[in-house]
Amino acid sequence: MVSGQLFNHKLLDVVFENANYGTIIIDNNGKIQYISNKYCEFLEVDREDLIGGYIVDFIENTRLHLVVQTGKSEMGDLQFLRGSFVITNRIPIFDDKEIIGAIGTIIFRDLDDWKKMNSHIKDLLARNNLYTPEVDQANGARYSLHDLIGNSHEMNELKERVKRVAGGDISVLIRGESGTGKEIIAQSIHQLSTRSTKPFVSVNCGSIPEHLIESELFGYEEGAFTGAKKGGKVGKFRSADGGTIFLDEIGDMPLHMQVKLLRVLQEREYEPVGSLQPKKVNVRVIAATNRPLEKMIENREFREDLYYRINAIQLVSPPLRERTEDIPLLIQHFFEKAKARIGKRVNSIHNDVYELFKKYSWPGNIRELENVMDAGVHLSNEEFLDIDALPEYIKRDSENIRRDSEKIQKKTLKELVEETEKEEIERTLKNCKFDKNKAAEALGISNSTIYEKIKKYGITE
Template sequence: MISEQFFNHQLLDIVFESANYGTVIVDRNGKIQYMSNQYCEFLEVNREDVIGEYVANLIENTRMHLVVQTGQSEMADLQFLRGSFVIANRIPIIENKEIIGAIGTILFRDLHDWKEMNNNIKELLARNNLYHPEDEPTSGINYTIHDLKGNSNAIIELKERIKRVAEGDISILVRGESGTGKEIIAQSIHQLSSRSQKPFVSVNCGAIPEPLIESELFGYEEGAFTGAKKGGKIGKFQLADGGTLFLDEIGDMPQRMQVKMLRVLQEGEVEPVGSLQSQKVDVRIVAATNRPLERMIENREFREDLFYRINAVQLMVPPLRDRTEDIPILVQHFLEKITSRIGKRVQCVQEDVLALFQRYNWPGNIRELENILNASVHLSSDSLIEMTDLPDYLTKETRGIQKKTLKEIVEETEKKAIERALKNCQYDRNKAAMMLGIGNSTIYEKIKKYQLIE
């Protein structure tokens, strides 16, 4: 047995609370003898309640009970804990060649730094295909922030903003045109949050008939109405308990439901249809819309109080026509995705096709681009997509533009790219050149050639 003097909590607190660790000490039986206040705060437990508890019952994915058996140290191990990653060290305590316990630490400077580190770990794993959300059947997500493709300033800034807001529990409103990838953003927020091991539930508020939306969101009791299932049905809020509820197209929510939605968000409880009792729910709300909610508020079509409840943080998703420099990256991504699915070898698009893509207005945004490439891959008889492989509506719509020579098309595209870079860099020529990956002398020549700055 380890002596009681060794577990003088006051002495251990002096040592460990001044360090940037969460610390736990177990005896040879794997029972907790000490836990630092920082670790208790992280786990949301009281220290007096955990002393004497078997460590594996309290700390998920721990290996402390194994370290006291093997006597082998485990350093810098990646441990999934409370929906997030931590860096864990586990060291056996040996006295007179006998294992008498083990000390474990998780590394974080403070809770904010830990969350930021965890987001970076998740993003790194996703980028290297080591994190697969679809392998987690309870999560309900298929995308990570790595699926938000693009190197434009707008996308880089959006990704950084997503990572900053994901760690909190604040409501988020994602705004952007249809087809810009709002659900990818919502799933990325969930995946980077401490709720990532809980469900992500998506509801399209515009796709549910008005008479059914209340029962879909809040569930119903048996016999609540004609046709109700035996035993009743739980609603989307209950399904998302502990996780994230994504309310897509919230601008299409009927006004009658807006009142009830506001109450749920304020009180944190739902009342199933036909029930006399409310049920507590803990959900994070991420809403999305492509509609002008401010104008709808003026026209009394959307409740102002609900708007402010869901609009704590707003994320704006740029339309594809405003970030055409990302089109080559998106094209390559979708080609790889489509060809791997159907087994057809189509590796790239012709230059004139890419130039047409960068001039097209893209009313359907990224969704339209993916659909066009999907059709073109099926129509293509070669390893690259040509103009003749594109859908008819696209070539008809741009037929007048096709009278230009390839040189004119390239120059027009180049001019637009430089204009956009200058605008994004507040017309700092050197920064714009760096962003475009060209030399300072080159951008000065192009500016003069295209007469971009007076």
């Protein structure tokens, strides 16, 4: 049918191994006659296992055999392959007007480039609602990068870092206050990774009783202890095998469990409770905390070796008060979300609400803002959401802001300067543990001056 000369592997390798893509060639029966080493590396298979086999048995979602039938090229197509998107070209091969096969390519310079490209494609599709995490809810992840709402410098930088780290398998530590969206970041990394079709398992380390956390994470064998279920129990790490495990509030993990977690990260194995043999596991670990792990290490509350294992790459989720320019976007997002969930028509939001929200400190961050918008939609009339529809504590804060503003407006310049000076001296003294000489040096004033100011403002330790 086709001469062996046409599919001379040595010649084809010379051509295609220097190209920036993976290549596969089939004959007119759909059998694989050639596949480049780059393509094999991407598929994680040996070339010898594929040659001579039918392409539909080895390449998921392939259309190359259909190109042989139609004789029509398919260029720049998106193909979902091994849990990720690739850009593929499919071209029929003609010999004297007869179709004798087809050649297919997937484009990337190397595996790292492909991983970056895949993350970028998924992000673009999600932003245009063409690829949504709801499709993959079976994997346990509900959010993706487009759920990180905000166009501030801090958020744009964070999103770029998420896309850059998603392609690898390196451990990630997410830092941030409660309610800043740390789990959304973790799920975004998973959804943009090559593990996106595998499980995403979330564990809140602070919510599991200390005596149960080992069996919860690693499972147990039948008869491991009194009351153990028949047949044993599969732990979270086994459930996440092949995918990602998210260890939220890792700072709350007991010390004895930190040792066992370190073994999983180092050896890629664990022992279920009551088991005599370790079990291998393939998971990516993403951890998160709002606690000062460095201080905990000093106090011997957190293992330093574990800290360096989980902190290979650190991402920081900024508090809402540091990105107030994102508040209008978040207000609108949660407003539409609340209306859809509650089933209530509210036409608009009063400008006073926007102004108040930009001045409020948001100690509960995004989670608090979402809850406030939920309450506002519930309590609003059908025309617009105004300050009267907001929770009482928000309205009290609004009144306090107004009073403070009036007080400031009544103060003289001298009073404002003295008040600011007193606050700065108090803050510096506190940071220097009330060492007056160190505080004076930090403030750039003499020792005698700081003693005078302390006496003038009645500052006490």
